[in-house]
Structure formats: C-alpha cells, structure tokens
Amino acid sequence: MSPKKSTNAERTKKWRKDNPDKVKAYADMRYKRDIKKIKKYRNDNREHRLELGDEYRKNNRQELRDWQKKYRGKEYDKVIGGERKRHDKKYFDGLKEKILERDGYKCQKCGISQKEHLLKNGRYLSIHHIDGKGSNLKKPNNSEDNLKTLCSSCHTKEHNKRRGFKVNS
Secondary structure, eight states, X not given: OOOOOOOHHHXXXXXXXXXXXXXXXXXHHHHHHHHHHHHHXXXXXXXXXXXXXXXXHHHTHHHHHHHHHHHHSHHHHHHHHHHHHHHHHHHHTTOHHHHHHHTXXXXXTTOOBHHHHHHHHSSOOEEEETTSOSTTSSSOOOOGGGEEXXXXXXXXXXXXXXXXXXXXX
C-alpha cells in the first residue's frame, strides 16, 4: 500500500501551525492595507449589519442565553463581587443600590424586574446616566435625578439613539 497523499488543505493547515509568526505578520499586513475599505464598508452597511444581528439573536436566542448564563452567571458574580462594588463607587458614587431600590428593581422603560432580567439575560439591570454625562468623563453627573434603572436591551437602545442609530422601540 502506498502512503496517503496529503491534501492541499492539510498542507496549508500544517504550514500555518508551523509558522504562526508569518501567519500573524500576513494578517497584520492585510489589516493595515484594507482597514480603510473595512471601515467604509462597515459605515455603508451599518443598518444591514444591525438587522443581521437582530435576526441572528432572534434565531439563536436560547444559545445566546446559555452562553450568557455560562459566562455571566452565578460563578461570574462570585468572581467579580468586589469588582462590582468598585465599579459602583467609581461610576455612580456608590448610588447604584439606592437607585435600584428607588426604581423598585425594575427597568423604567419596559418594566422587567431584576429577577426576570437575570434569568432571561444572565446579568443584572443597569444604571443609566440620563444626560449622557457618565463613565467616560472625569466628573460624571451622578446626581440621583440623573440616574435611572434600565434593562440591558433598553440601555442599549438609549445609547444607540444618542449615537444616531435607527432604533426599533
């Protein structure tokens, strides 16, 4: 019996495994060469890409929920428990829990409760800076009347509106 001939795909796979530096250098070169085209394409097709994302999320809802629970579930919260407190102090002057209590642990737009949100999305409700002067500023506006509780979906919609994206309510 003669030895099995390797296919072109197998040789390519082996070469890539044996030459990771060359593979990375080639990828970097192509990225630098094509980045302007990539950015233009992304801008020109933003609405189409958003529609595709919506369609993907709709068709793969359970898979996405399973992923979120796996990576953002109870174990995730145990690991970042201390980090969550530092985040609250840094971005909301320690008011996060107070705002959640004030808003009854519910999204102020759609009304989903924190418990439902955690089961559905694997994460807690968010606190939103109404005037947009939040975490990216040296002196964010953390007054209680400028903060409100939102679910991740409504929070994303609020930020997309601010950025000028088309938002389906």
